[in-house]
Amino acid sequence: MKSDFTAGFIGLGLIGGSIARAIRFFYPDARLIAHTRSRSTLDYALDENIIDEAYDGISEAFGRCDYIFLCAPVETNASCLERLKPLIGADCILTDVGSTKTDIHEKVNVLGMQKNFIGGHPMAGSEKTGIQNSKRHLIENAYYVLTPSEEVSQEMLKRMEELASSLKAIPLILDYHEHDYITAAISHLPHIIASTLVNLVRDSDNEKETMRTMAAGGFKDITRIASSSPEMWEQICSANRDNIIKVLDNYINSLISVKFALAEQDAGEIYNLFSASREYRNSISDTSSGPLKKVYAIYCDMVDEAGGIAALSTILATNGISIKNIGIVHNREFEEAVLRVEFYEKEAEEKAVALLRRYRYTVYER
DSSP, X not given: OOSSOEEEEEOOSHHHHHHHHHHHHHOTTOEEXXXXXXXXXXXXXXXXXXXXXXXXXXXXXXXXXXEEEEOSOHHHHHHHHHHHTTTOOTTOEEEEOOSOOHHHHHHHHHHTOTTTEEEEEESOOOSOOSGGGOOTTTTXXXXXXXEEOTTSOHHHHHHHHHHHHHTXXXXXXXXXXXXXXXXXXXXXXXXXXXXXXXXXXXXXXXXTOHHHHHOOTHHHHHHGGGGSOHHHXXXXXXXXXXXXXXXXXXXXXXXXXXXXXXXXXXXXXXXXXXXXXXXXXXXXXXXXXXXXXOOEEEEEOOOSSTTHHHHHHHHHHHTTOOEEXXXXXXXXXXXXXXXXXXXXSHHHHHHHHHHHHHTTOOEEEO
């Protein structure tokens, strides 16, 4: 594929900004133009050299694009199609980054834009929003789902696959109906669970807010995504409501089964719940064929005294072992030790374990 293409962006939030940054890095000869409703976002993108041109509306400039990324909220993306239809060329790839695909595909079909449209969903993100939190490597090693329209050419689909791969993402082609059912289970339902759990604790807390004070460890881990954008997730849930209702019904039934098992003191059923979920969850985290790089981390008992972390870091550094991340685990509910040390590769992890044990540290591998 050529390196001097023009890419247009409608919306420049976390995902759009990250894709633009990645294109800027890997394709310095590419020209990037953008329109978003926030002028401050456009000014930031220009100041940071993320884009070359900024527009206050969808103008004829987008007719020069080889790619157009719709990166606004899902409902806004669909509303932009009519304005883009008379502008885009026959070879322009029109794509989006929305978490739901059925709604925009149906709009594309109504407008007769199937020959240009390839739905897209980079399976990456953060609870933080906005272009200020965008990162060039956000989509690196993440699945980039592509849902091509029936009339799009294989040549255009190949171009989009190559672009996604060149940005270090992993393209995965799915039917858009299948995509929406899958994401309802693995993405949309977890956000609902996290948000309802947070609200349950809020409503169950006492006047001293003891639950809020003690909330740490596992609770914070599984509710982190509850900090995501309410506007975005309201639109996602509305757009994919039928699929979410299906998986939500299944989840509610599973909770009722747990409730009955507890009421009947069925220890075997409770054990099977945790055993089966542990086995399946471990198969996800340990797989070598998934998109995410394996985390190489150890846990180490650490006496709570000044200089403890510095001493351990010095031991590793003087032996040529680079640390990716290090931090104290303040709550041991789900951890076996108090200090977590993360490395860039398996070899460094193995070397660190042997070295620290030689220095009589108690080290746990997971």
